[in-house]
Amino acid sequence: MMDVRSARSLGMASCSLCHKLCRFVDNDEIAQYCPRCGTRLYSRYPNSVVHTWALLITAAICFLPANLYPIMVVSQLGNDTPSTIFGGVVALVHHGAYGIAAVVFIASLAVPFLKLIGLVILLIKIQIGWHLNASQCTSMYRMIEFIGRWSMLDIFVIALLAALVNLGAVARIEAGPAATAFGLTVVLTMLAAMTFDPRLIWDKEVGDE
Amino acid sequence: MSVSVKDVMVTSDIKQNALYQEEGEWLACHECDAVFIKQAIDVRFDAYCPRCGCHLYASRPDTVRRTLALSLTGLILFFPAVLLPIIGLDVLGMSNSATLIAAVLALFNEGYWWTSFLVLACSIAVPFIEMLSLTLVLIAISLDHYNPWVKSMFKFWHLLKGWGMLEVYLIGVLVSMVKLLDMASVHIGLGLYAFIGMLLMTLLMTLSLDTEEVWEFLEHGIHAPVPYEAVPASVPTAREDDQVITERYALKEEGLNKR
Incomplete structure (x- = not known):
C-alpha cells in the first residue's frame, strides 16, 4: 500500500479553481479563500x-x-x-x-x-x-x-x-x-x-x- | 462568524508548523486529494497522480509566448470561421449555404430560443471569449503588467473551460453532410477551413498552456516560484531580495483582510 495522506487529514485543501494547496480549517462556518486566486476554499464541494x-x-x-x-x-x-x-x-x-x-x-x-x-x-x-x-x-x-x-x-x-x-x-x-x-x-x-x-x-x- | 481569516491562518500556523515551511512545494491531487511533494519535471513531460492517474501538472517550453501566438492566430481565424459559409447545398437548381451564425438564427427563428442560445454559447461565444481572455492575460504577462483584472480574467477563463465544443461541432458538420448526400449535392465552404484552423489553434493552445506556470506568474510575478513561507518574517540583516518577498507577503495579508 502506498503511503498516501489526504490533504484534508493534513489540514489543507486544494483550491477548486487554480489547484493551489492551501492551509484549511475544516469548519464550514469560516469562509476561507485561496490566497492565489481568491476562490472560496472547500475541502469537499458543499x-x-x-x-x-x-x-x-x-x-x-x-x-x-x-x-x-x-x-x-x-x-x-x-x-x-x-x-x-x-x-x-x-x-x-x-x-x-x-x-x-x-x-x-x-x-x-x-x-x-x-x-x-x-x-x-x-x-x-x-x-x-x-x-x-x-x-x-x-x-x-x-x-x-x-x-x-x-x-x-x-x-x-x-x-x-x-x-x-x-x-x-x-x-x-x-x-x-x-x-x-x-x-x-x-x-x-x-x-x-x-x-x-x-x-x-x-x-x-x-x-x- | 467572529473569527477573521487572519486569525485562522495564525492558529493553523502553530498547528501545522512543520508543514507550513514547505507548503509552496506541496500539492494535492484534485481528484483523489492525495498530497505529494512537487517534483521538478523535464520540459514537455506531464506529472500524473500515482494513486488515481489524474493529470496533475505539466511542463511546457516557453508556454506564454507559444500560447499567445496560437490564441492570436485563433482570434484572427475566428472572424472568417463565423462569417463565411461552412457548408453549401445545391438541390434542383437552388442553392443555399449556412454559416455558424445562420445555424443559431435558424433555431431562434423557429422559436427554440433556449436551444439556439446553447448552440451560440458552445460554438461561437465560449470559444471566442476563451481565446480573447487568454490572449489578454498572456499579453499582460508578457508586458509585465499587473492588475487585479488579469487574475479575474484568468479565473473567468477557468470557469468557461469545458463549454467550448468546436471539435464536436466539426463532427456535427460531417454528420449533416452525410445526412444530406442522398438529397442534394453538398460542398464545403471557405468558412470550414477557417473553422478547422481555429479548432486546431484551440487544441494546440490546451497542449502548450501550462496553467500552473501562469498562476505562479500571476502570484509572484516571476517565472520561478519563491516559497514566501520559507523566509522568516524578521530577517536581522535583510537583503534586498528578502525585503521584496516579505513585502509581497504583506500585500497578500492585506488582501485577505479586505475580504
Missing part, C-alpha cells in the same frame, strides 16, 4: 452528493421527452416526416452510413444514458459505502466528464440542417420539441458531472485519521 442527485434526476426526466418527441421534422414537397433520435440513427443505417450511424448512436443515445448510470453508481458507492475499486471509479468519472460534451453533436446537426435545408416548399428541415429537452439533458448531465466531487470516492480509502 452538498456535492445532493446537488448531483438533483441534477441527475432532472436530467433523467428530460431524457424521456428527448427520446419520445421528434427531434427533427423533414418536409419534402409537402410531406412532413418527423423523426426521433433513434429514428435518425435507423435512417442512417438504411442509407448504409454505418460509421456515422454509430457515431450518432453513441453520442446521443449511449453517452447520456451511460453517464446517468455511471454517476448513479458513483453516488450510490459514496452513500452506502459500496466496495468498488476507487481507482476504476475515478477513471469512470474522468471518462464521464470527458465524453459528456459529445452529446451536443445532435443539437449542432439539427441547427446546421435547419439553416441549410431551407428551400421553401421543396425541402425544409425544422427542429422538433425534443431538441430543447435533449439540450437540457446534455447540459444537466454536464453540470452533474461538474458538481460531483471525485475526492469523495477516495475518502474511505485513506487509512489515516
